[in-house]
Amino acid sequence: MSGPSTYNPKSGIEKWLDTRLPLPRLLxxxxxxxPTPKNLNFWYVFGGILTFCLAxxxxxxxxxxxxxxxxxxxxxxxxxxxxxxxxYGWLIRYVHANGASMFFLAVYIHMFRGLYYGSYKAPRELIxxxxxxxxxxxxxxxxxxxxxxxxxxxxxxxxxxxxxFSAIPLVGTHISTxxxxxxxxxxxxxxxxxxxxxxxxxxxxxxxxxxxWALHVPGNNNPLGIDVKSPQDTVPFHPYYTIKxxxxxxxxxxxxxxFVFYAPEFFGNADNAIEANPLVTPPEIVPEWYLLPxxxxxxxxxxxxxxxxxxxxxxxVLAFIPWLDTSRxxxxxxxxxxxxxxxxxxxxxxxxxxxxxxPVDAVLAGIPLVLVARFGTAYYFGFFILLMPLVGLxxxxxxxxxxxxxxxxxE
Amino acid sequence: xxxxxxxxxLAGSLGLSLAFGAASxxxxxxxxxxxxxxxxxxxxxFGTYDRGAxxxxxxxxxxxxxxxxxxxxxxxxxxxxxxGPGFSEAQAKGIAAGYKVPAEPxxxxxxxxxxxxxxxxxxxxxxxxxxxxxxxxxxxxxxxxNLPPDLSMIVKARRGGPQYVYSILxxxxxTPPKGFTVTKDKYYNPYYEGWNIGMPPPLQANSVSYxxxxxxxxxxxxxxxxxxxxxxxxxxxxERKQMGFSVILFLLAFAGVLFAAKRKxxxxxx
Amino acid sequence: xxxxxxxxxxxRDFLYVASGAMGGVAVxxxxxxxxxxxxxxxxxxxxxxxxxxxxxxxVGQGITVKWRGQPLFVRRRTPEEIAKARAVDVASxxxxxxxxxxxxxxxxxxxxxxxxxxxxxxLKGVCTHLGCTPTISTPxxxxxxxxxxxxxxxxxxxxxxxxxxxGPAPRNLEVPPYAFLSDTRIKVG
Numbered sequence: 001m002s003g004p005s006t007y008n009p010k011s012g013i014e015k016w017l018d019t020r021l022p023l024p025r026l027l028x029x030x031x032x033x034x035p036t037p038k039n040l041n042f043w044y045v046f047g048g049i050l051t052f053c054l055a056x057x058x059x060x061x062x063x064x065x066x067x068x069x070x071x072x073x074x075x076x077x078x079x080x081x082x083x084x085x086x087x088y089g090w091l092i093r094y095v096h097a098n099g100a101s102m103f104f105l106a107v108y109i110h111m112f113r114g115l116y117y118g119s120y121k122a123p124r125e126l127i128x129x130x131x132x133x134x135x136x137x138x139x140x141x142x143x144x145x146x147x148x149x150x151x152x153x154x155x156x157x158x159x160x161x162x163x164x165f166s167a168i169p170l171v172g173t174h175i176s177t178x179x180x181x182x183x184x185x186x187x188x189x190x191x192x193x194x195x196x197x198x199x200x201x202x203x204x205x206x207x208x209x210x211x212x213w214a215l216h217v218p219g220n221n222n223p224l225g226i227d228v229k230s231p232q233d234t235v236p237f238h239p240y241y242t243i244k245x246x247x248x249x250x251x252x253x254x255x256x257x258x259f260v261f262y263a264p265e266f267f268g269n270a271d272n273a274i275e276a277n278p279l280v281t282p283p284e285i286v287p288e289w290y291l292l293p294x295x296x297x298x299x300x301x302x303x304x305x306x307x308x309x310x311x312x313x314x315x316x317v318l319a320f321i322p323w324l325d326t327s328r329x330x331x332x333x334x335x336x337x338x339x340x341x342x343x344x345x346x347x348x349x350x351x352x353x354x355x356x357x358x359p360v361d362a363v364l365a366g367i368p369l370v371l372v373a374r375f376g377t378a379y380y381f382g383f384f385i386l387l388m389p390l391v392g393l394x395x396x397x398x399x400x401x402x403x404x405x406x407x408x409x410x411e
Numbered sequence: 412x413x414x415x416x417x418x419x420x421l422a423g424s425l426g427l428s429l430a431f432g433a434a435s436x437x438x439x440x441x442x443x444x445x446x447x448x449x450x451x452x453x454x455x456x457f458g459t460y461d462r463g464a465x466x467x468x469x470x471x472x473x474x475x476x477x478x479x480x481x482x483x484x485x486x487x488x489x490x491x492x493x494x495g496p497g498f499s500e501a502q503a504k505g506i507a508a509g510y511k512v513p514a515e516p517x518x519x520x521x522x523x524x525x526x527x528x529x530x531x532x533x534x535x536x537x538x539x540x541x542x543x544x545x546x547x548x549x550x551x552x553x554x555x556x557n558l559p560p561d562l563s564m565i566v567k568a569r570r571g572g573p574q575y576v577y578s579i580l581x582x583x584x585x586t587p588p589k590g591f592t593v594t595k596d597k598y599y600n601p602y603y604e605g606w607n608i609g610m611p612p613p614l615q616a617n618s619v620s621y622x623x624x625x626x627x628x629x630x631x632x633x634x635x636x637x638x639x640x641x642x643x644x645x646x647x648x649x650e651r652k653q654m655g656f657s658v659i660l661f662l663l664a665f666a667g668v669l670f671a672a673k674r675k676x677x678x679x680x681x
Numbered sequence: 682x683x684x685x686x687x688x689x690x691x692x693r694d695f696l697y698v699a700s701g702a703m704g705g706v707a708v709x710x711x712x713x714x715x716x717x718x719x720x721x722x723x724x725x726x727x728x729x730x731x732x733x734x735x736x737x738x739x740v741g742q743g744i745t746v747k748w749r750g751q752p753l754f755v756r757r758r759t760p761e762e763i764a765k766a767r768a769v770d771v772a773s774x775x776x777x778x779x780x781x782x783x784x785x786x787x788x789x790x791x792x793x794x795x796x797x798x799x800x801x802x803x804l805k806g807v808c809t810h811l812g813c814t815p816t817i818s819t820p821x822x823x824x825x826x827x828x829x830x831x832x833x834x835x836x837x838x839x840x841x842x843x844x845x846x847x848g849p850a851p852r853n854l855e856v857p858p859y860a861f862l863s864d865t866r867i868k869v870g
Contacts, residue, residue, distance in 0.1 A: 080563075086718055087717040091714055092715070094651075244677070247670055258655075262652070264651070273568035486724065488723060671696050
């Protein structure tokens with residue numbers, strides 16, 4: 001996609017195709033000879049893993065849609081039929097349900113990795129922003145998907161989330177009603193969520209294409225955060241990274257399988273095994289784990305509208321990181337202050353996640369968790385809006401190596 | 412939600428009432444107790460259902476629970492499928508034939524008889540367990556306004572799973588703590604959220620007479636039916652664990668080969 | 682090339698081939714559940730055989746039940762209908778084969794080969810032309826010239842043994858696999 005192509009068509013068919021639709025050339029240049037920094041570490045394998053996750057979700061999802069019925073009266077029963085009657089239905093559904101959690105686990109590691117090594121900095125801003133867009137689409141898809149089994153948590157989760165829009169002044173309730181297609185979450189809502197849940201993964205796949213395209217123009221960043229200076233700094237993508245990513249992918253699948261086969265309900269909620277009942281709200285409504293930090297941010301703000309704005313801002317702020325970070329150095333390896341602030345940020349996200357999982361009035365060691373969540377929220381926004389620009393200006397980075405090969409050659 | 416033992420819960424509420432004054436002295440923490448720590452054969456990565464317990468548990472469901480509770484998502488043919496209670500197909504057929512299920516519309520397109528009663532026919536293996544009540548209102552009217560929940564999902568639908576079911580069934584006949592009033596037409600059961608349960612104590616000694624000679628104590632019946640309901644919630648559990656074992660074994664070998672290939676390949680890169 | 686590096690290359694090639702082979706096995710193993718899920722579920726299989734009680738069917742009457750999603754004709758024939766069906770010369774039939782799933786494919790279409798007990802005729806109610814459901818004759822409402830069934834879609838006429846006599850249908854109505862569980866009960870499928 002960038003730089004001179006090294007593709008050399010051999011057979012007649014390849015030559016014929018190359019002058020018409022140069023697909024083999026594209027695959028050759030992007031997946032075969034693509035020069036990749038040779039120092040990519042473990043944290044760089046998650047891009048490949050995420051592609052795998054998307055493929056798994058799409059394939060199992062298409063299969064589930066062959067048996068699922070998006071009708072408020074039938075949905076819950078049709079899912080149970082998948083679990084009990086359809087050949088391997090239980091396997092396919094457990095892979096799909098746990099696959100969502102695996103997908104988010106991988107995407108969070110991928111995002112934190114990008115944050116740590118400064119992969120969002122010039123010339124890779126668009127890769128990052130497209131990534132944020134993918135994350136947003138994933139969140140929407142996961143939300144729609146969680147509604148489909150039509151259990152109690154599906155129903156009440158959908159009710160709570162769609163009620164966010166009612167916080168918008170003047171038109172809020174109209175927007176909620178429009179989303180529902182009724183005066184509350186119901187059959188019409190389920191049917192449209194199914195449609196969107198089926199559509200969005202293909203949109204994600206297309207945007208992932210853009211993400212990878214944008215990656216192949218400047219090439220990979222790397223743990224040192226310095227540019228590739230000579231061919232010595234790189235190895236061809238295949239076989240070096242295909243084999244390496246393949247190995248870690250299999251490890252990831254083992255981890256994935258442990259949940260599918262031995263703890264399939266680990267990420268689930270007992271209330272979702274009860275069919276949706278619009279007349280009874282479960283005692284606690286908890287979103288899926290991957291949304292808990294945002295849920296904590298929402299709840300830490302006592303005003304409905306401001307809470308919803310904070311929730312939106314928490315995701316939106318990610319898109320501005322390329323310009324909020326004023327440092328000239330990419331990798332946190334050479335940023336003594338930022339490194340600490342980064343790890344505080346990771347811990348902060350975990351604390352926010354914990355707060356989101358607990359009841360609103362929970363108290364831990366005498367401290368109300370809502371207070372903890374407020375500090376957590378303050379650090380979350382402070383990290384991006386204050387610390388990133390300021391630390392970049394005042395921090396003295398450690399000296400950078402001359403090239404990717406240098407630290408090794410120098411030994 | 413606190414899952415403290417009763418003593419701690421009481422102590423906690425006492426502490427709270429001291430802290431916040433007499434106003435809250437009448438409130439009592441009636442959160443359910445953590446379920447009893449009963450162990451079941453189907454737990455753990457290699458656990459399987461005890462066939463005897465499944466068959467006995469089915470008998471308890473059929474003769475006791477089934478009077479009020481539906482087993483909505485279980486079909487009669489499931490009873491003879493691998494990983495289940497191990498009934499033969501003929502036995503499953505016999506069990507199905509013993510139930511009356513709503514009939515399909517007759518030649519005139521009617522589903523009710525002259526008196527408005529639902530037309531029924533004997534069940535076949537393709538049928539699901541029929542609801543003991545024609546609708547929710549009838550179920551409530553027969554149970555002091557309470558709706559007996561579907562039992563085919565109960566183990567999945569309650570935190571604590573089989574232990575919860577077992578604890579509820581064996582948690583009756585206790586003296587409520589001082590200051591706790593049992594509501595009219597309700598029963599005291601500290602393993603139930605709020606402690607007031609609408610279900611009367613369902614199991615007595617010899618509620619059923621087991622054909623395999625097992626003594627039908629309340630404890631035995633509760634264990635058996637909890638096992639049966641665990642299966643009803645997840646009939647494919649045994650298949651899942653067995654398949655998982657081979658899948659993970661294969662993946663470990665695959666990872667080993669890939670690791671060797673990766674190490675060999677990267678050995679030359681400096 | 683020294684022996685050591687040649688060994689090395691062999692070892693590397695082996696590891697690549699092994700990785701590729703195991704990847705192939707994994708893909709094949711994953712493919713099977715994805716294919717098999719489209720086969721009839723256990724719920725559909727539980728309905729693959731039905732039992733039909735015969736005690737309520739009077740001589741000269743029949744019932745239609747659903748079997749594997751399609752109509753199934755169960756008819757209790759009158760002695761006249763049986764005699765009429767037996768009088769036909771098999772060689773003169775458009776389809777001389779029995780089309781009975783319980784018999785070999787080349788069994789001739791005699792009336793005896795179309796039934797298990799002469800009185801009871803059990804047929805799949807699917808016209809062998811294009812899949813419509815034929816209509817049965819009754820004394821007051823005769824369908825076609827042969828006293829059996831008439832398919833209104835394209836005018837195929839079947840006789841009292843369900844054999845094609847006239848019209849575009851190529852084959853006799855199919856006799857599904859069935860067995861008598863007792864004198865008054867059959868199991869189809």
